[in-house]
């Protein structure tokens with residue numbers, strides 16, 4: 001199974017992708033995570049992407065599509081893929097079709113997480129992750145059960161993204177509206193889009209997604 005989680009920054013793509021990984025042994029392919037790893041490692045891709053990401057603009061289509069292709073090549077053919085944060089432009093959507101076809105894969109579902117824009121700034125500015133295992137948290141909406149200790153790995157170090165500030169979020173939302181939302185009609189025409197209310201409680205969003213992937 002190959003699915004896309006589509007939605008603006010803060011919609012809950014990463015949160016729901018982590019849950020699908022745990023429940024179904026699928027693999028999360030997050031271009032944001034791949035790019036952050038490249039920035040951290042100081043690779044040529046990272047050097048090119050750093051400033052663009054800090055501004056909240058989109059990194060070039062060629063770079064992210066190459067990252068996705070490499071990641072898929074490292075996966076077993078039977079392992080399902082969850083695309084999180086990719087594709088984000090019409091050119092990337094077209095590339096993805098070719099990338100999947102070349103590997104004998106095809107898209108099963110595009111799951112759109114629909115959210116009110118006003119809620120996104122609060123979600124993004126309160127977001128943090130475990131520095132050890134990457135599990136996502138939120139200051140208000142998902143705190144560790146024991147304060148300061150990761151539920152999943154007992155890690156005690158957490159981190160926040162430099163681009164998770166209000167100003168950058170506004171740019172990222174504008175990029176989503178201008179460049180990413182327009183890829184939806186193409187998928188709708190193929191009859192593979194399912195819309196989920198991303199404003200619901202996290203567990204309810206998960207249940208709605210489970211119903212879609214069970215089909």
Ligand code: ADP
Pocket residue numbers: 007008009010011012013014015016123124126127128136137138139141142198199200201202205
């Ligand atoms: P995305 O990957 O789409 O940018 P995340 O999954 O990182 O979004 O979610 C952004 C923040 O909002 C995280 O801190 C997460 O804990 C929180 N969050 C995710 N889904 C919900 C939800 N349904 N209700 C409230 N907060 C949520």
Ligand code: ADP
Pocket residue numbers: 008009010013014031032033035052053054056057058059060061064084085086087088092172
């Ligand atoms: P979020 O989960 O909040 O939507 P991501 O982690 O997916 O954010 O992306 C962070 C940044 O990485 C984006 O603002 C953009 O600069 C870059 N990026 C990630 N994925 C892509 C992509 N598919 N195309 C272009 N740029 C991307």
Ligand code: ZN
Pocket residue numbers: 130131132133134135150151152153154155
């Ligand atoms: Zn952890």
